[in-house]
Amino acid sequence: MGWNSWNRFGPFISEHLVLETADALVESGMRDAGYRYLVLDDAWEGSARDDEGDLVENRWAFPNGLRWLGDEIHRRGLRFGLYTDAGTRTCQGYPGSLGAEARDAKRFAEWGVDFMKVDWCYTEGLRGRSTYPKWTDAIRATGRPMVLSISEWSRDKPWEWAGAVGHMWRTTPDIADTWASVVDIADRQVELHPFAGPDHWNDPDMLEVGNGGMTDDEYRTHFSLWAILAAPLMAGNDVRAMSDTTRAILTAAEVIGVDQDARGAQGRRVRRDATSEIWARPLADGTYGVLLINHSDARANVVARWDEVVGEKGSRRGVVRDLWERGEIGERDGFFDRTLAPHACALLRVSFD
Numbered sequence: 076m077g078w079n080s081w082n083r084f085g086p087f088i089s090e091h092l093v094l095e096t097a098d099a100l101v102e103s104g105m106r107d108a109g110y111r112y113l114v115l116d117d118a119w120e121g122s123a124r125d126d127e128g129d130l131v132e133n134r135w136a137f138p139n140g141l142r143w144l145g146d147e148i149h150r151r152g153l154r155f156g157l158y159t160d161a162g163t164r165t166c167q168g169y170p171g172s173l174g175a176e177a178r179d180a181k182r183f184a185e186w187g188v189d190f191m192k193v194d195w196c197y198t199e200g201l202r203g204r205s206t207y208p209k210w211t212d213a214i215r216a217t218g219r220p221m222v223l224s225i226s227e228w229s230r231d232k233p234w235e236w237a238g239a240v241g242h243m244w245r246t247t248p249d250i251a252d253t254w255a256s257v258v259d260i261a262d263r264q265v266e267l268h269p270f271a272g273p274d275h276w277n278d279p280d281m282l283e284v285g286n287g288g289m290t291d292d293e294y295r296t297h298f299s300l301w302a303i304l305a306a307p308l309m310a311g312n313d314v315r316a317m318s319d320t321t322r323a324i325l326t327a328a329e330v331i332g333v334d335q336d337a338r339g340a341q342g343r344r345v346r347r348d349a350t351s352e353i354w355a356r357p358l359a360d361g362t363y364g365v366l367l368i369n370h371s372d373a374r375a376n377v378v379a380r381w382d383e384v385v386g387e388k389g390s391r392r393g394v395v396r397d398l399w400e401r402g403e404i405g406e407r408d409g410f411f412d413r414t415l416a417p418h419a420c421a422l423l424r425v426s427f428d
């Protein structure tokens with residue numbers, strides 16, 4: 076869990092923004108809710124390498140340098156994440172790391188980086204499965220533990236090979252701040268649950284919660300889907316100026332509890348029909364996370380049947396807790412149903428006897 080600059084700020088990032096964001100992550104309770112990695116995405120770089128061939132920061136935007144900034148981030152109890160690109164240039168046109176993997180990983184380690192996002196622009200002729208292992212080796216050689224976030228947009232089916240190479244891998248093209256994008260991304264995750272587990276996660280991209288393009292109901296559904304998918308939760312909004320509702324969504328402790336569940340089992344979509352989607356995820360304590368979504372444009376009654384949640388026929392009784400409302404609902408025989416507003420959801424924790 077963390078925060079990444081890209082979705083809200085694109086290439087317009089600076090030392091000032093990072094320091095204010097770091098303070099806001101602490102003051103808003105986001106850090107203590109689990110958002111630990113503060114990740115600078117593309118456009119922190121200077122336009123060329125230095126005379127030694129090392130990557131350098133843009134000194135106009137980062138006057139005190141990234142080593143200093145990393146210390147400031149760490150001083151606030153956060154971890155430092157930084158972006159580079161596996162090809163000849165980053166997506167924004169800054170120097171890429173092709174052929175300089177060991178050098179750049181070493182430089183990142185010297186700066187105190189804890190998390191590397193390695194992107195995939197300008198990689199003509201390369202394949203993910205033979206390129207990213209160079210990064211695994213480069214990081215190991217530094218002696219500093221760093222998360223390796225593989226960002227090749229699912230071009231080379233990373234779920235087939237990335238589990239042993241990095242900690243998380245993008246499974247989609249870039250998210251947009253729209254309901255259509257969330258629906259499209261969810262559809263692309265349906266077959267991928269067998270590949271995720273502790274320390275190796277499918278990454279359906281960073282969160283758009285709070286960026287203004289969706290309703291609060293849609294943001295709650297977006298966040299709930301990521302939780303049921305065991306996805307990395309990288310907030311992508313302006314945490315310095317977020318509404319109470321946005322903060323409440325991003326810090327919903329019981330929803331985050333599903334996302335971060337120790338069993339690490341990614342949820343399955345157990346049904347999709349004209350109005351509804353049901354997702355289910357087995358949790359470490361033997362209960363299930365269950366997500367009901369109304370994906371239609373009108374109010375609709377949505378039903379989750381316990382046999383489809385568990386994946387076995389038979390009648391059973393579930394004891395239901397509502398994780399957004401943080402309240403017990405009680406016992407339900409055979410199914411649970413709720414009438415939901417368009418694109419709204421219910422996220423439950425269900426135990427069966």
Ligand code: GLA
Pocket residue numbers: 081116117158165166167194226228249
């Ligand atoms: C690609 C990545 C994004 C972001 C941008 C930065 O599009 O997929 O997540 O890092 O590049 O330029």
